[in-house]
Amino acid sequence: MIDQDEDRADAFFHALADRTRRDILRRVLAGEHSVTALAASYDMSFAAVQKHVAVLERAGLLTKRRSGREQLASGDVDGVRSVASMLTELEDVWRGRIDRIDQLIQGD
Amino acid sequence: MIDQDEDRADAFFHALADRTRRDILRRVLAGEHSVTALAASYDMSFAAVQKHVAVLERAGLLTKRRSGREQLASGDVDGVRSVASMLTELEDVWRGRIDRIDQLIQGD
DNA sequence: ACAACCTACAACCAAACGGTTGTATGTTGG
DNA sequence: CCAACATACAACCGTTTGGTTGTAGGTTGT
Numbered sequence: 001m002i003d004q005d006e007d008r009a010d011a012f013f014h015a016l017a018d019r020t021r022r023d024i025l026r027r028v029l030a031g032e033h034s035v036t037a038l039a040a041s042y043d044m045s046f047a048a049v050q051k052h053v054a055v056l057e058r059a060g061l062l063t064k065r066r067s068g069r070e071q072l073a074s075g076d077v078d079g080v081r082s083v084a085s086m087l088t089e090l091e092d093v094w095r096g097r098i099d100r101i102d103q104l105i106q107g108d
Numbered sequence: 109m110i111d112q113d114e115d116r117a118d119a120f121f122h123a124l125a126d127r128t129r130r131d132i133l134r135r136v137l138a139g140e141h142s143v144t145a146l147a148a149s150y151d152m153s154f155a156a157v158q159k160h161v162a163v164l165e166r167a168g169l170l171t172k173r174r175s176g177r178e179q180l181a182s183g184d185v186d187g188v189r190s191v192a193s194m195l196t197e198l199e200d201v202w203r204g205r206i207d208r209i210d211q212l213i214q215g216d
Numbered sequence: 217a218c219a220a221c222c223t224a225c226a227a228c229c230a231a232a233c234g235g236t237t238g239t240a241t242g243t244t245g246g
Numbered sequence: 247c248c249a250a251c252a253t254a255c256a257a258c259c260g261t262t263t264g265g266t267t268g269t270a271g272g273t274t275g276t
Contacts, residue, residue, distance in 0.1 A: 006127045017121035018234080019114045022198075029202040036252055048235055050254070069243040069252050077202045080195055087192040090130075094137040094185045126264080144222060156265055158224070177222050177273040 008060070012083045015059035020044075021052045028062055029075030038073065116168070120191045123167035128152075129160045136170055137183030146181065 015021055020042060027033055027041070039049040053073055056062040061079040064071045123129055128150060135141055135149070147157035161181055164170040169187040172179045 003127075006130075009130065010125060010127060013121050013125035014233095017118060017125050019111075019118060020234095022114075022117065026198060026201050029198055030205050031208075034252075035254095044234090045236060046253085047237080047255085051234080054254090071253065075198075075202060077199060080198050080202070084192055084195040084199070087188055087195070090134065090137055090183075090188050091185060091192070093134050094183060094188070097138050100139075122263095128264090142222075143224095152264090153266060154223085155225085155267080159264075162224090179223065 008082075009086060011059040012061070012079070012086070015055050015061055016083070018052070018055075020049075021056055024049070024052055024073075025056060025061055025075055025080075028056075028073045029077065029080070032065075032072040032074050034070040034072055036070070116190075117194060119167040120169070120187070120194075123163050123169055124191070126160070126163075128157075129164055132157070132160055132181075133164060133169055133183055133188075136164075136181045137185065137188070140173075140180040140182050142178040142180055144178070 016025075023041075024038055027038065035050055035053055036046065038053065039046040042049055053062065053064075057064060057073075059079065060082075061076055062073050063076055064073050066072075124133075131149075132146055135146060143158055143161055144154065146161065147154040150157055161170065161172075165172060165181075167187065168190075169184055170181050171184055172181050174180075
């Protein structure tokens with residue numbers, strides 16, 4: 001199933017397409033935070049923030065670990081890197097186009 | 109207005125969060141294509157593809173130029189790069205965390 | 217001139233999204 | 247033990263998204 005990758009890309013970019021989720025990701029990349037601690041930072045219900053955390057987790061951009069009654073969220077830098085590499089691949093496609101144009105100019 | 113940047117990021121990631129749009133972006137990064145030519149590649153109506161192209165254009169990932177009755181779409185690699193640099197900034201946040209942990213281990 | 221073509225956009229619809237409140241479950245400290 | 251806390255999740259609701267069809271305007275070739 002090749003479009004497994006496309007599913008992953010959908011989840012990645014969708015997760016990043018919301019400013020609250022990007023902000024949460026910044027915080028948990030900087031250090032561990034409980035869901036409650038994160039929720040305190042935003043002007044929305046706990047449940048809303050918890051859902052955002054769940055979206056980031058399903059996308060593979062964040063992991064959680066239990067510590068007593070708290071769930072500590074931590075950013076997954078490998079996830080971020082793999083999104084970045086998708087964009088690099090897009091840039092490579094573009095580079096291929098430039099190479100082709102160069103060949104054309106040089107009359108092949 | 110600082111959240112102008114956040115608006116841009118919303119548009120970028122949203123535009124990339126759809127596999128048809130990512131595929132269109134790949135094609136137009138590789139070379140110019142008319143909207144009709146793009147539409148022929150997908151199992152959906154012309155109007156649907158035209159809307160996808162419009163989303164990419166609004167996000168600044170694609171530009172169009174008129175050529176006779178055709179509208180030729182071309183990928184904007186600078187747009188792609190600026191998305192990539194947002195992710196690099198996220199990675200920098202993570203690096204800051206690691207630096208802090210290192211300081212902790214070294215006892216100051 | 218005009219028929220064929222390329223594009224844009226409005227109106228509509230089902231599904232997904234981002235938020236809410238309410239309920240249930242597990243964990244801790246006194 | 248039990249009250250307070252931390253989390254998860256279901257049900258609901260208005261808005262946005264991704265698709266459709268239909269209509270209209272600009273461009274081309276004959």
